[in-house]
Amino acid sequence: MGKITGFLEYERQDETYEAPEKRIKNYKEFTIPLEEQELKAQGARCMDCGIPFCHSGCPLGNLIPDFNDYVYKGNWKEAAKILHKTNNFPEFTGRLCPAPCEEACVLGINEDPVTIENIEKNIVETAFKEGWITAQPPKVRTKKTVAVIGSGPAGLAAAQQLNRAGHYVVVYERDSKVGGLLRYGIPDFKMEKHIIDRRVKVLEEEGVIFKTNSHVGIDVDASKLKEEFDAILLCGGATVRRHIPIPGADLKGVHQAMEFLKLNNEYVDGVADFENIISAEGKNVIVIGGGDTGSDCIGTSNRHGAKSVTNFEILSKPPEGRPAHQPWPYWPMKLKTTSSHQEGVERFFSISTKEFIGDKKGNLKGLKTVEVEWLFKEGERPQLKEIPGTEKTWDCELALLALGFTGSEKTLAEQFGLKMDFRTNIEASTKDYATNVSGIFAAGDMRRGQSLIVWAISEGRQAAHHVDAYLMGESNLPLKDGFDLPRV
Template sequence: MGKVTGFKEFERQDENYTPVKDRVQHYKEFTVPLSEAEITKQGSRCMDCGIPFCHSGCPLGNLIPDFNHMVHQGEWQKASWLLHSTNNFPEFTGRLCPAPCEKSCVLGIIEDPVSIENIEKNIVERAFQEGWIKPQPPKTRTGKTIAVVGSGPAGLAAAQQLNRAGHTVTVFERDDEVGGLLRYGIPNFKLEKEIIDRRIAILKAEGINFETNVNVGVNYDVKNLKDFDAVVLCGGATQRRSLPTPGIEADGVVQAMDFLTQQTKVLFGKEVKDQVMATDKHVIVIGGGDTGSDCIGTSNRHGAKSVVNFEIMPKPPGHRSPTTPWPFWPLQLKTSSSHEEGVERNWLINTKEFVTDEHGKLTALKTVNVEWKMVPGERPQLIEIPGTEKTWPCDLALLALGFTGPEATIAEQLGIETDARSNYKAEYGKYQTNIPNVFTAGDMRRGQSLIVWAISEGREAARQVDLYLMGKSDLPSKDMSGDLVAL
């Protein structure tokens, strides 16, 4: 694969970013693409490693050595075909995925891994530029109708696969635009919304119906779902985690997703009442994940006076930890482009109180440093360190604590069983709930997870729905070994 000696001759090169002082002035993407010649070199770094682990690390089972080799040879259209054979939306994963494929790259054992994610992004962008990505409506229709609830990556993938099988698919989205968290949960500087619109136009041309402002179980009676031959629930895990901390109801304590959603809506001319702004404020972001990073980048673009980040877990090591050896996903410090734009990061710190003035407005946070006590066979214990109490000035606290699971509305109204974590219960590989014609996939089934898992589950669920309706299916499936098989 690639050039036999490519991994010895060429070093890994990633996209550069425009200067911080420039990019924080706008909400556009700010990466500086590599030249075609350089991307070709990066493809040639893919080793002829015998047993590639990269597409096992990827939940989609992407044929990574194959499309890397096509890029090395300059066969970009073939690379696009290979990429799309397992991934419906590489323009999303090529921007947003944390790239577990790269962490399981064989070359990564001794050198920097192949820049798989960036190669993927360049393949799909070249394909759109050249006009290779065209609508593929089915030649015949089965007469079967399917409702897909939720238009995030899982719902969109399920819809496209089922439409290609010839079924008539309607996607219901409760927001005013299609895309789920891709639309309003991911800042525009990480994913420009025109990228979503470009793909949605393809899906519509293929014959998929989209209905927005339809909140199933709220303004759309679940009884109407009986009009469909099958239903696929892909609503995501949208129950936001909070803190059992005094003062949590203070004016100035805001859920991260509300903050991010408001900014994107305002950016596109949507009406937002009383937008939460970080301008000239001391901002503290509680939570060290991707959502917290997005809040940091947005706060800097608002012109925050200061931005501080709290994380209750220990600071990860700068390099792969022995506890997560190759090819596993490593416990490793991640520094995002938003972190580089300006933030004070703190680990092993716990918020004890949100301090308010006489009007209930947030003025400060009280914290204490902590440590984790590990006892074999028991849950880790959080221990406060005496004498480490501190008060931080704060006008805006953003809770980026992740999600506890999907909302219960549809499950309760349809009578769908849920698991101990409130996820909609459906066996992996089957995706069928206790109601035979109702399936579920993505975060709604497995809990908060990665975009590649959402797309993978949407694809796999679509095949199971097709089997249920037709008794057989020509839709592809990824078996447990990570290989693409036609069943």
């Protein structure tokens, strides 16, 4: 590395945020970028490890020490080339990934880890600004055709890889715009949607065809699709939302988080009126579920002008530091405080919702909870126990269920005759991502279940390799890392 003593000379420095009272007045991104010299210093903190673990912590295998070194040296163009060797969409991961690479950083053993995610975002933003990211259409077409179903990060990554291998690729998306949960599940204050649009434009210039408002299995016949294409890759995500089976769950005012977020994103996009969304304005909002989706609901509710925002999590409160039983370089389950939490929320852990309370007109007015504790016994699953005498009633006019997903929808499996696993995901092995039906493959959340954006991109890239090999007998597309080599 260029600055061998950089990790001794510079402290970790993160992007700062606009003040909460300012940023909650709109839906724009609110990070304040570091200056170039500050970013170079952050790249210099990469400590020339004998054996770096950061890139093994990353599902994409990003060549992190290499691009950190080029950032330190000010060679942003070379850094962008290296970053794009393994990651099709660093502008997505640089904003949305929880950065397992940083938890695996060697410097993180006894100091703050390198700001890998922020460096990644600045590399790709510099590349777009300088015009270095341009379409790379294949020099030769194979005349093979591939249908990719779903335009989330897995589908987009696979489509770009397969197109660059020379195949004709058509992406089917059931919604009106491309992006999947990137567009409809992620609020604009975390990623503005022009970030998706500029990358989709590059894919279109490379030759990828997008067909929106095309719900395969509903208004696009699955059997005809199989006749028309040489291969099909399913990247439809894990979209079956988990419900809460308690009294009052059907009251007006109890909504799934993704319903709430999608309608709001459509409002921000200008395709829906505020009157037609699920509004938190002036309401006591309770978000049930403590993950990233719950956090997104908190930030959105505050922007609506909620009277109060409360967050329930049934699990115990995690420690603020790395737990002893999750040593470096493993991913630690520790307390996460997001920018949305900082904007205003009261958080409660080890609490379970028992009943929703409504008025005579069926409107939600409150809910009942009880505190719980988790009992652990070696060799057995943890047991949940309610604590007597801890029942409580809360005022609530809007309850948002951010409880995750239980698997993929069954429509495609039924129409294509595909096997599903015990978690109702499409059954396909990581060996080749192939399903039980010849020529049909699956990747991303639809195959592995609800997961991270970085895993979706990784699976899309790897599945593309196996689809290419199925079509051509061999593939030059990378499995995890290396150059994106078009067939010549």
